[in-house]
Amino acid sequence: MKKPITRSSTLFRQFVLSLTFPVLLAFMLAGLGTVWITWSQQQSDLALQKESMLQSYREALVKPLWDCDNNTVEGILVAMMYQTGIAWVQINEACREQILQAGDAQLADNPDSVEVFTLEYLDEKGRGFYVGTLEVLFKSQSIQTGLADNFWRYLMLLAALLASMLCITLLIFRRLISNPLQRFQIIIEQNKNRTDSPLVSAGAAATQDNELGQVMHAYDDLMQELYDVITQLKQQQATLHDMAHTDSLTGLGNRLRLEDVLTRALARSHRSGQAGCVFLLDLNDFKPVNDTWGHAAGDVVLQQVGERLHELLRDTDVAVRLGGDEFVVVAEEAGDRSAVTHLAEKIRQRIEQPYAFRDQQLQVGVSIGYALFPDDGESSTALLARADQVMYREKRNR
Structure with a gap:
């Protein structure tokens, strides 16, 4: 059973012992001075918190703005409105040229009271790209208002203390x-x-x-x-998100992953001006491998294709399995068409090397089509269609 609470350990006894006449007298004499010091310290702390808070939110906004992820940006703006002192925030984002805001826009009618910050994204080479501006309006508090608020708090606390000393008894205290x-x-x-009984005491380790x-x-x-x-x-x-975006056989991304990667790559290409490339790979003579050696052999080939693509590509490139024996590679900042042709040839040579299955050396070919973005298309559908045309033209010419 729960240990009964003794009178010596009650809050009532601690309350009475901690309140004495000198404390009450000191409270009365030091009230105004304490209010002033508290208000001054609060203003200093708020200024430091404000700068730290703004720096944190500016850093948090840069990546989603760079990725054109306006949903995340709007979520951050809503979170900012929960911070003390913020009355209104607005983002002028450069990716889609939209204005996102939270709070009462009418409060920002006076432009002199709005603080404006420029947001830039730095890539791995240290280059800065403009992604938008952040505008913030803070609530103002006059010194009279701050003093009045704190003074009334002290008066209310004093009244409660005096009323408690005169009116509260042990019986009422314990009852209420x-x-x-x-x-x-x-x-x-x-x-x-x-699993244990709710009546077992949980207060043994309490600090009080x-x-x-x-x-x-x-x-x-x-x-x-x-x-x-x-x-x-x-x-x-x-874990579920990764499973939904991953091909279980090869460990590469799947169609869902491809759509997300291409959308973000197109947005970054528009901002940076760097051309990227989408490669569409289709294995040749793959069906005879399945027919001759069974699906286990086909699975081994597909797995090793995924491993070879992973080893061959850069960290910034993404390879996915589109389905069956088709693969897609998204390479950002791929360079001009000659560089793209050179990379396609490297991929071809690596894919067409023999595959070990049991005691056999299996051989498959590959047809590769590609499309440059944004020149050959402004969407993932258009780019894949263009790459598919190039790939089938190559198949007919082989």
């Missing part, structure tokens, strides 16, 4: 505070997915030997369990 807190603690423990210490101990345990559950759910979500 202690008993509800005990019931609250039991409710928390009952809702924690525990009173009702609040026990409640906070139980609350901390509950919050830790909730955090663990949320963490597991996020991990499972990430």
Whole structure:
């Protein structure tokens, strides 16, 4: 059973012992001075927090703006509105030339009160690309308002202290505070997915030997369990997302992954002016391998094709299995057509090398079509269609 709370450990006793006449007198004399010091310190702290907060949000906004991910940008703007002191925020993003904002736009009618920040993305070569501007309007607070707010808080606290010293008795205190807190603690423990009885004491490890210490101990345990559950759910979500975007046989991306990669690559190509390339690969003589040696041999060939593409390509390039014996390679900053032709030949030579299956050396060919973006298309559908035309023209000429 739960250990009963003794009178010596009650909040009522601690409350009475901690409040004495000198403390009340000092409170009265130091009230205004404390209010002034508190307000001044708050202003200094708010200025530092404001600069740190803005720096963090500016850094958080650059990557989604570079990726044209306006949904994430809007989420960050909404999060900014929960910060103390922010009245309105707006993003003028350069990718789609849209204006995204949160808060009351009417508050930003005075341009002198709006702070404007330029946002740039730095690539691995240290080059900066303009991705948009951030405009922020902060709520203003006069010194009179700050002093008045804090002064009234102190007056209300003093009135509560005096009323407590005159009116509160042990019986009333326990009826209004202690008993509800005990019931609250039991409710928390009952809702924690525990195997032991909810009546087992959770306050033994509390830092305070009173009702609040026990409640906070139980609350901390509950919050830790909730955090663990949320963490597991996020991990499972990430795992499911990877599985949905990954080809189970080769470990490369699949069609869903290809659509996402091409959309982002096109957006970055528009901003940087660097041309990219989409290669479409179709294995030749793959069906005879399946017919002669079985699907196990075909699976080995497909897996080794995925491994060879992974070894051959740069870290910035992405290879996916489109389906069957078709593969796609997305290469950003691929250079001119001569560089693209050279890369296609390297891919061909590597793919057409023999594949070991048991004691046999299997041979397949490959037809490669390509399309440069943004010259040959402005969408993933158009680029793949163009690459498909080039690939089948090569097949007919072989």
